[in-house]
Amino acid sequence: MKRYFIHTFGCQMNVNDTNRMSEVLAGLQYQPTPVAEDADLIILNTCSIREKAEDKIYSALGRYRQVKTQRGALIGVGGCVAQQEKDKILKKVPYVDFVFGPDNISKLPEILDKVLIGRARVVETAWVDSEEYVFPRADPESSRGRVTEFVTVMKGCDNVCAFCVVPHTRGREVSRAFPEVLLEVAALARVGVREVTLIGQNVNSYRGGLGFDQLLLRVAEVPGVERVRFTTSHPHDLSDALIEAFRVQPKIASHFQLPVQSGSDAVLKRMRRDYTVQEYLERLAKLRAARPDIAITTDIIVGFPGETEEDFERTMQLTEAVRYDNQYSFVYSSRPKTSSALREQEWGEIPHEVKVERLDRLQKLQKKIAAEINALHRGHPVEVLVEGRSKTDPAKRFGRNPQNKVVNFDGDAPIGAVVEVQIDRTSVGALYGVQGRTLLAPTIEISEAPLAPELCAVA
Ligand code: SF4
Incomplete structure (x- = not known):
């Protein structure tokens, strides 16, 4: 089975597009790998909102060149830079095999056919009309x-x-x-x-x-x-x-x-x-x-x-x-x-x-x-939807309050529960406290470990 690696830059819309790409690739019997060096297909899902973001993409492409040389991996560029630069990317980076815009994710099977069977370098950046957009x-x-x-x-x-x-x-x-x-x-x-x-x-x-x-x-x-x-x-x-x-x-x-x-x-x-x-x-x-x-x-x-x-x-x-x-x-x-x-x-x-x-x-x-x-939260309870283990301290739980603030806390509440957390410490970016009463039990049991490996790096 062939393996793919997607490097995602930018906003949540791009993360979502990466998920859609993963689904299309799963239909082609590709499986994800968290390591670019093991991939047969590397896709950069790019962001052009700032110049710095664009620079990062070209430097990442430089790193992936070796994977191409060593294993013959295909390299594709999707996302906003692809839409903006189109065939200029192929001219600038001779080892990129294909370029596709955000409206063309569903065309990945045809694009890969053209690259693999037709041995062509491909650019697909046409807009899909509003009425036809799916x-x-x-x-x-x-x-x-x-x-x-x-x-x-x-x-x-x-x-x-x-x-x-x-x-x-x-x-x-x-x-x-x-x-x-x-x-x-x-x-x-x-x-x-x-x-x-x-x-x-x-x-x-x-x-x-x-x-x-x-x-x-x-x-x-x-x-x-x-x-x-x-x-x-x-x-x-x-x-x-x-x-x-x-x-x-x-x-x-x-x-x-x-x-x-x-x-x-x-x-x-x-x-x-x-x-x-x-x-x-x-x-x-x-x-x-x-x-x-x-x-x-x-x-x-x-x-x-x-x-x-x-x-x-x-x-x-x-x-x-x-x-x-x-x-x-x-x-x-x-x-x-x-x-x-x-x-x-x-x-x-x-x-x-x-x-x-x-x-x-x-x-x-x-x-x-x-x-x-x-x-201002110190000494008060906040309502937290439990998302899993704290990223900074796996002994603690982590979730967010309705104001979207990260809350790390001592407790054993299951993932998916809504609990009260008594806040005893705060910083610029997070609240810390101790679990109190359960407000809502989870709707289904969710296992502690992530079910799938991380499919991609996010910049
Ligand atoms: S043009 Fe850009 S900044 Fe302005 S509303 Fe649209 S997405 Fe937002």
């Missing part, structure tokens, strides 16, 4: 043994944020029909999954026959589902209806990832984000009124072209005002084909050392706020 179906059996799982509900993005490559690499928005989503969630719940995260590049603009608020409410009603999460969102789709869903349905977990990107209206305008800071804050205030314990996290780009010190100070002030539970902050990096890349000179590039210094200041402030917010 969302790859997950095999629920591959989720047996997990208590949390991701479900793709839409793909692509119709927005035109100036810095973003997603519309170029993932195409226009396509939503998955809601009955199909509900069937998949029900199948996952039957194999023991209790928390589902609905994912899409711009998930709250979902239009699969229901509004996104209605989809969340319907998913929350699926028997066996205890928590529903979603990622990632655009502030302009944070509708009153979505806020209302948070007010009426406690199974929608108390966490909202709401990317603001900058605290300056001038920068937001150049970024083509169609809200002001004031409007963002007003939406957030409504959301917090509906769900007072909600954790808010965000994305920030530091050093967008033309960002002045005053603009950056506004981002610092916004961070203080919102008191985010966490921020994913990065320095601006120019991406091909984006409108900001074309106008950097006109708006004014920010020197690298200035960007790095600003990022450092912002991250220090955010760490202080996150530590203060987490410290």
Whole structure:
């Protein structure tokens, strides 16, 4: 039997695409190996959101060259860099055998035929029309043994944020029909999954026959589902209806990832984000009124072209005002084909050392706020869905609270149970405590050890 290894870069959408690739390859009688050196087929599932991510891909390709030389392994490049660079990858890296975009995962059998039988190097990066796009179906059996799982509900993005490559690499928005989503969630719940995260590049603009608020409410009603999460969102789709869903349905977990990107209206305008800071804050205030314990996290780009010190100070002030539970902050990096890349000179590039210094200041402030917010849990119980052994200390259990914070605790609760944990210690990134009463028993018995080996490395 032939073996494959997939190296996954980037976001959860890519991790999900890797799972779909694995299912297609299983149908071709390939089996996974956790070691690239043992593989007959190596696939890099790539990310192009930042320049650094793209550099990592070329350096990984350099490492896998030896496997090609020694065992004649086939090497393929999928994901966003594949979609963006197309045949340029074959020109740049002569030992890559095939390149395929995110819409072409189901064509892997034909691609491999062309490579193996036709001895051709192949590029498949055509978009599939919205009407014809079929969302790859997950095999629920591959989720047996997990208590949390991701479900793709839409793909692509119709927005035109100036810095973003997603519309170029993932195409226009396509939503998955809601009955199909509900069937998949029900199948996952039957194999023991209790928390589902609905994912899409711009998930709250979902239009699969229901509004996104209605989809969340319907998913929350699926028997066996205890928590529903979603990622990632655009502030302009944070509708009153979505806020209302948070007010009426406690199974929608108390966490909202709401990317603001900058605290300056001038920068937001150049970024083509169609809200002001004031409007963002007003939406957030409504959301917090509906769900007072909600954790808010965000994305920030530091050093967008033309960002002045005053603009950056506004981002610092916004961070203080919102008191985010966490921020994913990065320095601006120019991406091909984006409108900001074309106008950097006109708006004014920010020197690298200035960007790095600003990022450092912002991250220090955010760490202080996150530590203060987490410290408020000390001496109080939190509700935890048990996911398994703690990654940092296998003698302890690990799970997350509704605010999506990692909780490591002493106890013996089975995987899939929902328990109270009394918090006695906190850090910037986690809560620690001791197991208390059981709130919900698991729906099925789940073994301690992972059922399958890790299929891929994630960068
Ligand atoms: S909404 Fe998100 S995915 Fe869409 S263009 Fe803007 S940043 Fe990119």
